[in-house]
Amino acid sequence: MRNEDFVPPTPRPGPRLRPVFTAAALACACLTAAGCAGDGGRSPSAGPGAASRPGSPPPSPSSGQPSAPATSPAAGPLPRGPLTGRTVVIDPGHNPGNRDHTREINSQVDIGTGRKECDTTGTATDSGYAEARFTLDVSRRLRTLLEEQGAEVVLTQDGDRPFGPCVDERARIGNKERADAVVSVHADGSATGNRGFHVILPAAVHGGGADTAKIVAPSRDLGERIAGNFVRVTGSAPSNYIGGDTGLDTRDDLGGLNLSTVPKVFVECGNMRDPEDAALLTDAGWRQKAALGIAGGISGYLKK
Template structure:
């Protein structure tokens, strides 16, 4: 079927004058080119089949590039720049340089070669595992429950959620300074770990500093933060003689930086306004062989403190205060 906008049909042979062959009307050059065209086309198609590309090995336009993987020890090169790793939040600087295997290269900074252990207090699953966390464990000088549930705000925001969030924020800040950061848990286990295991993780990591992150559950009206320092204890597997001094230094630096960064005041209900408290009944401190402190960032049962603890912006400040205190302690 022929439409009005279709090109005219070729002249039929019957319309050619009988005294001249139909092909005689074409110039000799046209005939020669027509004869060569099929041969050239066939040659070009054969070249594409053999090379698999349109020119010089380039991928034809409009076709997606195949994924490129670089394996250690191979000579392969990626044909495109690697996709930058996602940042950790608003305002994040350009992603770190990529290693040959594609993984982010460790940051270099004032804490390069240092190991920090962060211990996010409690676990959101502890509420459903009371039998497990109530089992007694040896803390050297005594026996205590494996762990506790932690507290909540009056609206139900859990201490375990708070502590893990602040810990992760602090980790990002410390890793940016070159530190190796080890967690006692990532919130990916059903309950725990027990207090003796938390201490063991710090010891086995040969940590230069250990900080356990918490929030208090005192009565309303009690406000502010405090840092818990290890007392001098000895008994069984507990012997804090070597860590009492450096732990106090760590605690003082965290208290100073935490207060300045968050704008919070030292607790008004213990510590005589210093923000420092010494205790001999915490297994995580008694069993530690590395400088270690507990930080109670505020009182979840006080509405004013709770409002701060539930604020992501304030939690970032809290993490900054912790990271700055650790950095100062380690001489970074």
């Protein structure tokens, strides 16, 4: 798929390296494997949404007014656990409704170092399973796993708005929540034969409204932990076409990262255009493993 504001990067030649995951990244997190209901980036992208706070009608991104971020639909207080007192923002890439709102999502927004489309439609498998459906399903599963550990989880959208939010608004939601960690969930849309996952890290960017100096190092720590746990839990290998076999890729052209003031990464869970990866991405059991892998990385980062 294509991440929210992704533009396929120019291939970077170089030696292929072995994964550089830290020991902490490979540590096993104590997470339950319980699933949850629900139904994803690097070429053009798509995305799902977050559950809005009760009583808040989903405002239109074109109105210029930020929408209320989605909180958990769970009733009652969160259980106490190792992540009690921590706030995590989950950003399901794209929105299933984006394809019906091309004018709105093609509008330009400021990403700090320039201007870019509000959002994109995302990719899909050859059978038509949309990235936006994938990202929303994995994000909901991830929310459940983190809440079981006591974390306060906010989704940028939960299928509760007609399109968007725009990439700049997605960043603002994490900033406003003063999140301890933000993870944007995606699936790629590259060529057949390109397989595996990768985690996108923010580059050092300073210009316009963007200044990532304070989040580059903690975001890398978060990304390495997620990558290591993703390998362990899902059995998937790091991307064979991005990141030199490390599973890590640094980008300076994504508004969702450039405008963030809190640690944030993107996770491209696999390539929807490759038949073997697509078979995994469309399997509910594997999507639960993907959520567990991401949750383990977030948990390890927050408990360090």
